[in-house]
Amino acid sequence: TMANCCNDGDPPTAITPAPGHVFIATYGSLRRGMSNYHVNAQGGGKLFCNGHTREKFCLFRCGTSNYPCLSLRSSEPHAHTIVVDVFEVPQSGLEGAYDALEGYVPGGKGVYDRTLVDVVLE
16 A cells, blocks of 8 residues: 555654655554565565554455455445555656565556555654
């Protein structure tokens, strides 16, 4: 998930990545201690901070697989903020290691899609 990062001040202050980089909010198997954490290093990602989504979302198991999926329908009854690890990643890393892991297909034709969400930094 692509991330707009901000602090939790009033008003929130936006934080931008270095030129040629993006922030990625990782959850599930890409977080520290989980099975796909190594993909962050393969993609050139550097841990920026921890945080949580500003909006509420639902996590669920995708089909019979053993990995989590995030539903962007924040109105679902079991929605909550999602705890994330935020990585600063070169654009080439996003289009390389991360897209390969997720099976990203441009144009939203795959299971995974890149979506920009607001993340509150901790």
